[in-house]
Amino acid sequence: MKKLASIKANLPAVVMLMSIVALWELVCLTAKIPEYVLPAPSLIFIALWENIFLLLDHTKITLIAVLGGLALAILVAFILAMAMDRWKPLKQALYPVLVISQAVPIIALAPLMLIWFGVGLLPKVLIVALVCFFPLAVNLVEGFSQVDPEAIDLMQTMHADRWMIMRSVQLPFAMPYFFSGLKIAATYSVLGAIIGEWLGARAGLGIYMLRTMHSYRLSHLLAAIIVVIILSLIMFKLAELAGWLAMPWKRESNNQMEG
Amino acid sequence: MFKTKKMQFPACFVTIILLVVVLMPIGCATEEPEDPDEITVLLDWSPNTNYTGLYTAIEEGFYHDEDLKVEIIEAPGSVAQMVATGQAEFGISYQEEVTFARLSDIPVVSIAAIIQHNTSGFASLKERGIESPADFEGKSYGGWGSPVEEAMIKALMENHDADFDQVDIITTGEVDSLIVIEREADFAWIYYGWTGIEAELKEMELNFIELREEEPALDYYTPVLISSENLIAEDPDLIERFMRATTNGYLLAIDRPETAAQHLLAHAPELDEELVINSQEWLADKYQADADSWGLQDQETWEAYSRWLYEFDLIEEMPDVEKAFTNEFLK
Numbered sequence: 001m002k003k004l005a006s007i008k009a010n011l012p013a014v015v016m017l018m019s020i021v022a023l024w025e026l027v028c029l030t031a032k033i034p035e036y037v038l039p040a041p042s043l044i045f046i047a048l049w050e051n052i053f054l055l056l057d058h059t060k061i062t063l064i065a066v067l068g069g070l071a072l073a074i075l076v077a078f079i080l081a082m083a084m085d086r087w088k089p090l091k092q093a094l095y096p097v098l099v100i101s102q103a104v105p106i107i108a109l110a111p112l113m114l115i116w117f118g119v120g121l122l123p124k125v126l127i128v129a130l131v132c133f134f135p136l137a138v139n140l141v142e143g144f145s146q147v148d149p150e151a152i153d154l155m156q157t158m159h160a161d162r163w164m165i166m167r168s169v170q171l172p173f174a175m176p177y178f179f180s181g182l183k184i185a186a187t188y189s190v191l192g193a194i195i196g197e198w199l200g201a202r203a204g205l206g207i208y209m210l211r212t213m214h215s216y217r218l219s220h221l222l223a224a225i226i227v228v229i230i231l232s233l234i235m236f237k238l239a240e241l242a243g244w245l246a247m248p249w250k251r252e253s254n255n256q257m258e259g
Numbered sequence: 260m261f262k263t264k265k266m267q268f269p270a271c272f273v274t275i276i277l278l279v280v281v282l283m284p285i286g287c288a289t290e291e292p293e294d295p296d297e298i299t300v301l302l303d304w305s306p307n308t309n310y311t312g313l314y315t316a317i318e319e320g321f322y323h324d325e326d327l328k329v330e331i332i333e334a335p336g337s338v339a340q341m342v343a344t345g346q347a348e349f350g351i352s353y354q355e356e357v358t359f360a361r362l363s364d365i366p367v368v369s370i371a372a373i374i375q376h377n378t379s380g381f382a383s384l385k386e387r388g389i390e391s392p393a394d395f396e397g398k399s400y401g402g403w404g405s406p407v408e409e410a411m412i413k414a415l416m417e418n419h420d421a422d423f424d425q426v427d428i429i430t431t432g433e434v435d436s437l438i439v440i441e442r443e444a445d446f447a448w449i450y451y452g453w454t455g456i457e458a459e460l461k462e463m464e465l466n467f468i469e470l471r472e473e474e475p476a477l478d479y480y481t482p483v484l485i486s487s488e489n490l491i492a493e494d495p496d497l498i499e500r501f502m503r504a505t506t507n508g509y510l511l512a513i514d515r516p517e518t519a520a521q522h523l524l525a526h527a528p529e530l531d532e533e534l535v536i537n538s539q540e541w542l543a544d545k546y547q548a549d550a551d552s553w554g555l556q557d558q559e560t561w562e563a564y565s566r567w568l569y570e571f572d573l574i575e576e577m578p579d580v581e582k583a584f585t586n587e588f589l590k
Contacts, residue, residue, distance in 0.1 A: 036461070037438065054528055111337040118346045119299070119332045200301070200334030200341075207333055211529035214305035216435060216457055220529065
């Protein structure tokens with residue numbers, strides 16, 4: 001029953017996408033648009049098919065930066081959010097800085113990162129972490145602060161220490177907040193890695209895109225974009241799965257909601 | 260919600276994070292413990308036929324013979340700074356960048372001219388009738404909108420007593436120049452050896468006004484190989500070995516362009532094969548051209564372009580050109 005419902009729910013999106021692709025193909029065919037202006041979807045899929053192994057090689061490199069950066073972002077977000085929850089002055093001092101950090105255009109910062117940290121994996125991991133860290137930290141801080149004060153009072157009357165309260169009340173309560181942040185972060189992470197590669201790398205999807213763009217192979221460039229989209233979707237789904245695994249108490253209520 | 264007694268959520272997270280942290284070094288630990296000196300060369304653009312000699316030297320084992328392990332990395336936009344700070348030993352740059360970098364106290368030095376003459380110029384569709392810089396009047400130019408570009412157009416037009424103010428400058432940035440001259444503007448600045456060849460393959464008919472034909476001062480070196488003052492002072496032997504192998508790479512590209520093209524394609528299979536092969540054929544006799552040997556740089560070329568930059572107020576002082584380049588590693 002549930003499966004059927006989810007297919008039904010996805011159907012409009014699939015139909016929409018397919019009609020866009022069909023229309024695109026039709027326009028390219030009838031208007032005879034040259035490939036270097038707008039390649040037809042069929043050409044893009046041929047490019048994707050013919051270069052699938054090359055694309056996978058580049059994807060592997062990008063994925064390492066994505067996972068590394070995301071892991072680092074999760075770690076730092078947890079540490080900082082917990083520290084900010086524990087010491088209010090720290091929150092007052094740090095929170096505005098976090099917001100400011102997100103106003104810095106990554107594209108301008110990235111060349112500096114290369115100069116400081118070289119052209120290896122590290123700067124890409126840091127750029128991904130920088131992009132992903134914000135939605136995670138902000139949602140966690142929000143989650144911690146939204147905990148029912150009565151629950152904390154109750155724990156305190158039972159002489160629970162701060163760590164105990166954090167572990168058994170605040171953390172579980174903040175989990176849904178965290179996972180909605182993670183979904184955003186996971187989707188951005190791929191983009192972050194590509195920006196990092198764009199500015200200096202040996203391989204990766206960003207490099208693939210630049211190379212094909214500079215040799216005027218638009219269909220190959222768009223094939224890489226499809227890979228990036230798929231990768232971002234996978235990251236999003238993984239974040240959802242992690243949430244499902246980590247919050248068993250949420251599963252039932254979700255099922256009930258979906259009927 | 261608070262009734263739940265034992266939460267397992269951190270366990271699953273910690274596992275994920277640990278997995279990633281543990282797996283990451285495996286992904287990166289590809290370098291084998293070996294003797295050769297590891298060096299990095301930074302490219303200022305995606306792989307193309309300007310860099311063929313490097314790939315050829317790798318594939319033919321020329322670097323290996325000099326006990327070097329060369330890694331080539333694409334780093335458009337920050338080559339000079341990274342070479343100057345020692346993040347990489349060598350890089351690809353061009354005379355303009357080296358000049359500006361040195362005037363900003365970024366101590367990079369040009370150690371070889373990869374292509375002896377400037378192969379760039381202004382391209383337009385034949386039907387627009389732009390046959391000389393005088394015809395720029397009333398036309399639009401699509402490019403990065405940098406002061407140097409404007410000065411180049413101005414200089415060329417002044418030589419023909421044409422009025423620069425009648426040119427419409429449009430910023431088109433990264434947009435493919437061939438699309439720019441088709442749709443956005445009348446003329447654009449291209450490197451003939453790549454974009455010009457691409458136009459030939461597409462059977463687009465172009466008018467091409469070569470910079471060096473119009474203004475000798477603009478026959479500057481582009482691209483050049485650079486290193487840092489630091490490395491030159493500390494390890495000239497390394498540079499000599501690198502340059503011996505690189506020279507052999509370019510000499511092979513001159514003699515056997517079709518082989519060299521395959522070496523480039525082996526490292527960058529993303530490129531269009533036809534474009535690479537044709538571009539390689541076109542460039543083969545232009546790497547060395549009329550120089551006594553490949554890579555040699557002439558002080559007059561450095562001085563003429565610096566003077567030109569100075570005359571057009573693009574630099575505030577004349578650089579010490581003798582320090583900007585050296586031929587000492589081209590023995």
